[in-house]
Amino acid sequence: MTPAQRRLARLAFAAALGVVAMLIIGGFRSLSVLIVGVLGLAVTLAALWGFLSNRSPLRWVCLTLAFAVPIAVIVFYIARHQLWEIVVTLLLVALAVAAARAALIRARPPHGMPEREKPSPVRPFLIMNPHSGGGKVRRFALDDKATALGAEVALLNGPGRVDVAELARRAVVNGADLLGVAGGDGTQA
Template sequence: MLALLASIVVPLVAAGLRSVLWALAGIAGLALAAVGVWWTLAHTGVLRALGAALSVAAPVAVLALYATFGMLGPALLSLGLWLLAVTAARTVLAPGHTAATQQAFVEAPRTPWILMNPRSGGGKVDRFHLVEKARTAGCRVALLDADQHQDVTELARQAVAEGADLLAVAGGDGTQALVAEVAAHHDVPFVVIPAGTRNHFALDLGLDRDDPAAALEALTDGVELRVDLGYAADRVFVNNASFGMYASVVTDPAYRDAKTRTTLRTLPGLLTGEDAPRLRTRADRTHVDGLQALLVSNNPYGRAVDAARPGRRERLDSGLLGVVCVRVANTAQAARIVRGPRSGQLIRLNAGEVVVESDTGTLAVGIDGEHVVLPSPVVCRSAPGALRVRVPRRRPGTPRASGAAPDWPRVVRLALGR
């Protein structure tokens, strides 16, 4: 509360009531930058060039204006104090370092089976000698062959039929989701080896993504968690299912090798052209339409997210889906997005069931980063506690609850000792 108060006092002391005008100038600069980003993404040619220039020039002009009139220092100090206030508020409201997910100590498996993708994560399987370490730990290892198509789900089912009492995956989140579905169906434990590129599921389980081999300790010194699975129609996801712009971009064959170039080339048509997706959703009893992008996550994320960098989830056993909707159709809405959730352009919801539909017969969906096409409408649901996950007893830790925004009334009550 002291930091929040100081962030207001500093500009008042420096400029008196004129500080209100300086704050409005800063907000205007952010709005113009948002417009510039919109033009850059939604248009081509001259407008794209102007947008790129505006997105840089607007904040630079505000900083130069502040510096000219001696307000740069107070403005930066005020911003720093405000960030300190928000961080402190989130910290004091967090329940603590203990993970919310219940965990139980378990015996080591007798016949563990692990599927490894040598291509994942730029070759982490070979770089960290995971095959040798897994076999030393008593695992039967199945390697995916890059030269031929293999049915991951069928391989996992066959392993269970042959007596495997634990399934594990060293690969990306998409491969993990396929094997996790089999593990949940047969009620056998599942182990995540973070050998993919992003490893979002491993991050939220508290695993060490810099040392994939450390996850093998779950076999000999592990605890078991019951976590939820998400479903988009009949497809399982451990992280999220994305609809709209992002899902459409990843369908382009050039996306894998040139992500930024492909995104900039295809976004104008997806935002303002004839190919622009217009989605509708029903999250429990809440209806939202006119959407260009939608992210449905297996448990809500703890802060503002986008499809490429979805942040972290505070827990994996809430039994809820997180929903993030994006609705920016014109320049005015792009400017308003600087107001955050109050703008109406970024909508966050939690729900047990989410229905996504469009005017077309099918929907492109990115399920844990893998592109699929599903019949519209797509019903997303949570399967609470469906998956038994084994993790090492000693691991870096799970995220602390932080929330998208602090509960300021509660912070005030705590500060006043009430």
């Protein structure tokens, strides 16, 4: 994380704390203002989560709540003559979102995987699990195709559990200059 990203992240955090402080300041004046502010924030966040995590018609109810609740809280604060607190809170929210977004944008890695020129492999070694994926290794003759292209293939169909990591280490010791795995998540892990 660069110093600029660190400063932006701290600014976003400070602005978010400012929002909480504004809710508490409003609460010193009136307990009902604090309760409405905190509940409004909680319901709005829950509604946004519901909108993002659902695909059912409930999703649109959550979106409606996510817009309606803040409006209701604003109207309540205006009725209590605390408009300045709403303005400051909204400015702090905007600052927190903008600073967090700027910090995250700067944190993105460059597009794509880094590429390096390497000579073609001379002794490729592939480990394949013939039972994985419903038997795709056998069904598509992946082992035969890899062998035809010059790769040494080790099939994981022996009795008992096979130590895949040890199999790969032995292949490297024996001169393999490319390792590949075709199998399920367990094989690759």
